[in-house]
Amino acid sequence: MEKKTISPAVIRRLPRYYRYLGELLDQEVEGISSYELSKRMHSTASQIRQDLNNFDNFGHLGYGYNVKNLRDKIGEILGLDQSxxxxxxxxxxxxxxxxxxxxxxxxxxxxxxxxxxxxxxxxxxxxxxxxxxxxxxxxxxxxxxxxxxxxxxxxxxxxxxxxxxxxxxxxxxxxxxxxxxxxxxxxxxxxxxxxxxxxxxxxxxxxxxxxxx
Amino acid sequence: MEKKTISPAVIRRLPRYYRYLGELLDQEVEGISSYELSKRMHSTASQIRQDLNNFDNFGHLGYGYNVKNLRDKIGEILGLDQSxxxxxxxxxxxxxxxxxxxxxxxxxxxxxxxxxxxxxxxxxxxxxxxxxxxxxxxxxxxxxxxxxxxxxxxxxxxxxxxxxxxxxxxxxxxxxxxxxxxxxxxxxxxxxxxxxxxxxxxxxxxxxxxxxx
DNA sequence: TAGATTGTTAATCGATTAACAATC
DNA sequence: TAGATTGTTAATCGATTAACAATC
CATH class of the missing domain: 3.40.50.720 (NAD(P)-binding Rossmann-like Domain)
Structure with a gap:
């Protein structure tokens, strides 16, 4: 059903993405580039793009990522949509x-x-x-x-x-x-x-x- | 003062070694080989030997490691001897x-x-x-x-x-x-x-x- | 001694970073 | 369009596993 398996190192980072994206949502930020996000999270743009590409292609060329979509998707992967x-x-x-x-x-x-x-x-x-x-x-x-x-x-x-x-x-x-x-x-x-x-x-x-x- | 720097991956494992060695001490086990310890900890003998060799040479050829010495040493590295x-x-x-x-x-x-x-x-x-x-x-x-x-x-x-x-x-x-x-x-x-x-x-x-x- | 087990080097595996063509 | 930024491949770095000579 699901495509490739996601590496443990990525899984461990997902909750942190989820948290930061939630904060961005609270601040009413709609979209963000991997570079901007990396600055906030003290991570690297390269790692963020690698990580996010484990699931669907969510980025928009020349624009970045839609905060709400991305957060929902990560929540889904983590199973937070289940009760x-x-x-x-x-x-x-x-x-x-x-x-x-x-x-x-x-x-x-x-x-x-x-x-x-x-x-x-x-x-x-x-x-x-x-x-x-x-x-x-x-x-x-x-x-x-x-x-x-x-x-x-x-x-x-x-x-x-x-x-x-x-x-x-x-x-x-x-x-x-x-x-x-x-x-x-x-x-x-x-x-x-x-x-x-x-x-x-x-x-x-x-x-x-x-x-x- | 201290020799080589210890890698983060090893540091994260030290508390766990400390815990298992404490249990062995409670069970009055005096010495243990990397192989025996690996079975208990669901780890590998190879990793244990690599990890422990980051600090002093504590093993005894043909015998293994002295539980008490090794635990004290790890405690010292973690700073547990300080108050x-x-x-x-x-x-x-x-x-x-x-x-x-x-x-x-x-x-x-x-x-x-x-x-x-x-x-x-x-x-x-x-x-x-x-x-x-x-x-x-x-x-x-x-x-x-x-x-x-x-x-x-x-x-x-x-x-x-x-x-x-x-x-x-x-x-x-x-x-x-x-x-x-x-x-x-x-x-x-x-x-x-x-x-x-x-x-x-x-x-x-x-x-x-x-x-x- | 002989068997057991280390310390350590080499090989493999996985994760991170760099680079860039593709394109919105 | 032109600038920005992605997805992805290649290069690098680090961590784990395998192997074995040294030796108690």
């Missing part, structure tokens, strides 16, 4: 931060469930969604379609919950626990390893002070 | 999640301040650290050394706070707002763009269902 049900497992601060992040709804994600093991939280609502006990997960998953489960639980619990989720047929896990989950090939896992990110920051901070000496 | 003061700006759920994450202290990061603009939060404590008002930031920064500021505030406020931080001489920003901050070259910025991460997940979910057809 996805998201549950959050772990209703601590991190879980609630994600649950509260209304922005996600704009990208087609709907929070449909929130789970924890702490009985004190049972019934408490976040944006109209009651916190359920983890024991209810199986029943919930049978009654509702779950596309993505965000895992905001300690790493000790993450692997077993992940296994349970794949068993229930949940196709994608957004993993915030500091472990690499071992799941079958068919399950999509996206990791957000905050400690890794902080370590990279730490390294850059080190080499910065080294350079300035 | 760093961290402040969190934005005491919402995300900010509190980070403030509460005790694990960071093990890597040499100490939470020293927590700021918000909501007067209702003034004086409330998180792990013994009182929430201060953003107005107090300048005075605080003059009185205490701040190495890293985590920005867990809406994107509309992020750029101006970032400018303020750099003005105060804060060398590094851990940015959770969904904008790319425009700061001087000397400031280290590490971005955690959750929406980008979710979009990448969405893409992978799309292509998964495409493949299985």
């Amino acid at each position: 996805r049900n998201l549950i959050v497992i772990g209703a601590g601060h991190l879980g609630q931060a994600i649950a509260n992040y209304a922005q996600f709804e704009r990208m087609g994600f709907t929070l449909t469930g929130l789970f924890d093991i702490n009985p004190d939280l049972a019934g408490k609502e976040v944006r109209g969604i009651p916190i359920l006990m983890l024991d209810d997960l199986d029943r919930f998953a049978l009654e509702h379609r779950v596309d993505i489960a965000a895992l905001t639980i300690p790493k000790s619990a993450a692997q077993s919950v992940a296994r349970r989720l794949t068993g229930l047929g949940v196709p994608a896990i957004w993993n915030f626990a500091h472990v690499d989950l071992e799941v079958g090939e068919k399950t999509v896992v996206e990791n957000v390893h905050l400690s890794d990110s902080l370590m990279e920051l730490s390294y850059n901070l080190m080499s910065r002070s080294r350079d300035s000496k | 760093r003061n961290l402040i969190v700006i934005g005491a919402g759920h995300l900010g509190q999640a980070i403030a509460n994450y005790a694990q960071f202290e093990r890597m040499g990061f100490t939470l020293t301040g927590l700021f918000d603009i909501n007067p209702d939060l003034a004086g409330k404590e998180v792990r013994g650290i009182p929430i201060l008002m953003l107005d107090d930031l300048d005075r605080f920064a003059l009185e205490h050394r701040v190495d890293i500021a985590a920005l867990t505030i809406p994107k509309s406020a992020a750029q101006s706070v970032a400018r303020r931080l750099t003005g105060l001489g804060v060398p590094a920003i851990w940015n959770f707002a969904h904008v790319d901050l425009e700061v001087g070259e000397k400031t280290v910025v590490e971005n955690v763009h959750l929406s980008d991460s979710l979009m990448e997940l969405s893409y992978n979910l799309m292509s998964r269902s495409r493949d299985s057809k």
